[in-house]
Amino acid sequence: MQKEDKLKDELKDVSFGISAKQTIYAPKGYFDQLPDRVLDRWKTEEGKSIPRTISIRRMIATAAVISGLCVGVTWWTNQYTFRHTNNEISSEDAYQYITEHIEDFAPMILESGRLTEEIHTEIPQSTTIEEYLMEEMEGEDFESIF
Amino acid sequence: MTDKAILALMIHPDSREKGFRQLMTAYQQRLYQVIRRQVSSHEDADDVLQNTFIKIFRHLDQFEYRSELYTWMYRIASNEVINHHKRLKRSKTVELNNHDFRFADSYLNTDQLADILQYIVSTLPARQQMVFRMRYYDELTYKQMSELLQLTEGALKASFHHAVKKIEKEIKAKQIS
Numbered sequence: 282m283q284k285e286d287k288l289k290d291e292l293k294d295v296s297f298g299i300s301a302k303q304t305i306y307a308p309k310g311y312f313d314q315l316p317d318r319v320l321d322r323w324k325t326e327e328g329k330s331i332p333r334t335i336s337i338r339r340m341i342a343t344a345a346v347i348s349g350l351c352v353g354v355t356w357w358t359n360q361y362t363f364r365h366t367n368n369e370i371s372s373e374d375a376y377q378y379i380t381e382h383i384e385d386f387a388p389m390i391l392e393s394g395r396l397t398e399e400i401h402t403e404i405p406q407s408t409t410i411e412e413y414l415m416e417e418m419e420g421e422d423f424e425s426i427f
Numbered sequence: 428m429t430d431k432a433i434l435a436l437m438i439h440p441d442s443r444e445k446g447f448r449q450l451m452t453a454y455q456q457r458l459y460q461v462i463r464r465q466v467s468s469h470e471d472a473d474d475v476l477q478n479t480f481i482k483i484f485r486h487l488d489q490f491e492y493r494s495e496l497y498t499w500m501y502r503i504a505s506n507e508v509i510n511h512h513k514r515l516k517r518s519k520t521v522e523l524n525n526h527d528f529r530f531a532d533s534y535l536n537t538d539q540l541a542d543i544l545q546y547i548v549s550t551l552p553a554r555q556q557m558v559f560r561m562r563y564y565d566e567l568t569y570k571q572m573s574e575l576l577q578l579t580e581g582a583l584k585a586s587f588h589h590a591v592k593k594i595e596k597e598i599k600a601k602q603i604s
Contacts, residue, residue, distance in 0.1 A: 305464065308469060316451040322477060323480075323484055
């Protein structure tokens with residue numbers, strides 16, 4: 282504390298003896314008016330931060346911006362949908378794709394080959410076919426069909 | 428009216444204005460003295476005090492009841508004083524730097540001397556400035572300052588020491604040798 286006092290004394294010595302603790306009185310009536318002045322200022326400043334009534338011009342501008350946005354979004358959505366629903370592929374593209382990704386189709390090809398083998402049956406002789414057809418015709422004349 | 432009652436009035440929109448009036452009536456003179464000792468004119472003190480109250484109203488929801496209401500308001504007032512001197516410094520730097528301080532003592536009145544001291548204080552770093560103002564002008568104890576600024580007493584003493592030494596150096600440099 283002594284060190285502290287010494288510091289303050291030193292400062293007072295060099296600072297021309299300025300009194301730090303002088304009581305300074307406010308002008309007469311100042312404190313009677315201050316609350317009203319501060320409250321008026323506060324109301325004004327707070328009022329500025331609250332949005333005022335929206336002018337017609339601003340409403341029109343806002344409506345125009347919103348309409349523009351809606352049109353833009355609708356157009357973009359349509360474009361997007363069109364692109365994704367009309368994605369026809371040319372035969373050249375399909376062939377190229379299959380060639381490049383042939384390994385992806387290997388299981389399908391193997392599966393396809395197995396099924397073909399399973400359903401493969403002996404081709405009947407031509408006489409057998411004739412007999413079958415004769416039975417179906419029940420004696421009707423072949424040439425009457427034509 | 429107690430601080431608690433004033434705060435209760437200020438929280439409710441219907442009684443807010445009444446609360447603000449009560450708050451100002453209760454503390455305007457104390458805060459004015461704090462501010463007036465650190466600025467050179469009544470007009471400046473009025474400006475800083477109004478700013479202080481506006482800030483208090485605006486940030487009342489940030490008061491967390493961890494300190495006394497006056498302590499919180501004092502801190503806001505101190506910040507406003509520093510802001511005021513920052514603004515002044517910008518406009519006065521040229522004027523004071525070009526001014527020849529080496530006159531006879533009779534040329535300088537108390538207001539001018541106070542202005543010079545204020546100017547020198549305003550050139551200090553923010554923390555030293557605040558500590559110096561609280562200790563020198565408001566004669567707060569280190570314990571009070573510690574509560575206000577959330578700093579240790581040791582750190583505050585060191586800041587005050589550095590501030591005083593810098594001010595001494597500046598004043599000596601400007602005095603008649």
